[in-house]
Structures are given as C-alpha cells and as structure tokens.
Amino acid sequence: MAVVSEELKATINKPGRVGTLSTVDAEGRPNVAYFGSLRLQEDGTFTVGLARNRTLKNLEANPHAVFFCVEEAPVTFGTKGTRLYLKAREIQFEGQLLDQVREMIAQHAGPAAAKMMAAAVAFDITEVRPIMDMG
Secondary structure, eight states: OOOOOHHHHHHHTOTTOEEEEEEEOTTSOEEEEEOSOOEEOTTSOEEEEEOSSHHHHHHHHOOEEEEEEESSSSOOTTOOEEEEEEEEEEEESSSHHHHHHHHHHHHHHOHHHHHTOOEEEEEEEEEEEOSSOOO
16 A cells, blocks of 8 residues: 655645546546545545445446545645545445444535435555656
C-alpha cells in the first residue's frame, strides 16, 4: 500500500475540498463523479459510501479508480492536492463499514443522504501522485 503524508491526509479529509472519483466500466468507458464522502482512515484505507449509481456498477466490474483532490479552487501551481490511484478491496452492502459510512454521511449531509447509501467501498492506495505532473 502506498504511503500518504500527513499533509495530504489533512487535505483529503478537509471539509470543503474538491474531490472526484474516476472509474471505468467493463467495456472501458470512463466515468468521473464529484464526491464529498470519500475519507482516508487512520489505517490508510480509503473509504466511500455509494448509492446504486454508475460508480458502484463500474467498481463491481473493475476495481481500479483514481481520486483527484484539490484543497480549493481555482487551481494554481501552489494549490495543495493529490491524485490517488486506488484498488477496491471490498464492496460492502451490509456490515460495519457501511454503518460507519452512513453515520459519517448523516452527520455531514443529513439522514436522507445517509439512507441513499447502498454500499461502502474500502480501497487500497496503490500510487500517490501530485495534481500537476510536469514530466
């Protein structure tokens, strides 16, 4: 599993940060979606709650994903952020992880948003890259 610095952990988990998760379906068609519920846990596991949507369907077919995160917009050369390359380790439709994700979402987005969560996904981070790569 790749190592994420404390500074990047803070950026990833910062309220108000901008984050997107990119996935690919079984035929190679890409999808990108904005997510506020993605969190980097203390043990290095990256988690997200998902409704029954395209992202969940894609992850069931292909476990690889990329999370793009910036602390704030507009993005400049000094903007803090990262690209995390991920591999889904577990998709949980019931259990402790889903309960934890629903609880966190209820606190931040309300109980209606938490009820929409059909699954929780635990990812391993396979690679960490900067938001701008000049070569």
